[in-house]
Amino acid sequence: MKIGVMILEGPYQHQAVDSAYHFVQAALARGHEIVGIFLYTDAVNNANKFINPPGERNISKQLDELGAQGVEIVACTACSKFRGMRPDLKVEHVRLSGLGSLADYLKAADRFVTFGD
Amino acid sequence: MSNQVAVLMRKAPYGSVYTAEGFRTIMGIAVFETDVSVILVDDGVYALVKGQNPAKLDMKPLGDGFPTLAEFGVKSFYAHDEALARRGLTVDDLVVPVQIVSSSQIAKILEESGKVLPF
Secondary structure, three states, rough: OEEEEEEEEOOOOOOOOHHHHHHHHHHHOOOOEEEEEEHHHHHHHHHHOOOOOOOOOOHHHHHHHHOOOOOEEEEEEEHHOOOOOOOHOOOOOOOEEEEHHHHHHHHOOOOOOOOEE | OEEEEEEOOOOOOOOOOOHHHHHHHHHHHHHOEEEEEEEOOOOHHHEEOOOOOHHOOOOOHHHHHHHHHHHHOEEEEEHHHHHHOOOOHHHHOOOOOOOOHHHHHHHHHHHHHHHHEEO
16 A cells, blocks of 8 residues: 655654654555655654754654655655754755645555644 | 545644644645645634734734635635534634534545545
């Protein structure tokens, strides 16, 4: 099955991104295809490469590893501007794009799952 | 493949960013030929109330944008009957024409839409 994902919350404050990360890993392990992950609103902060939590899971590193495995991850350009998330602050395998990417994922996916509050 | 998407507005228009971003999403994906239905439940019905003035919050009135969505082909607005009734609202209080729907009708719309974006 082709699955699209949207995340609406930032790092550590809320479980949304952690749940999405585990969901995507489980889906891939079962042979499903992830058409893309859209980081919307505060979720763009999950892509900050300077995230550095001593002794805890590193959320931006987890996303970067998913991206390196070939999962397309996009952070909303406008949301990034609102939050000062400059392109040079992002981990390597997350790129900036607009709502057109969300529209593309919605079109391509059989199922679409949102993680938020 | 079905390209029908339901956007579910659940929260009050001010106090959190959800409704504002829900609105941006409706416009943003409608531009890319997505067939969008807008469903207002709970405090989400306040998003469409006429005469919003959030100037003291240093924000712009969110309700003003909804009538412009018709230009993007978004014409299906639904509001939950109980959500309106509990807040003492009627269709005359809203900035766009909406269809009043029951819980079971909303369930049917969500099922038929296939994809749902909750805000």
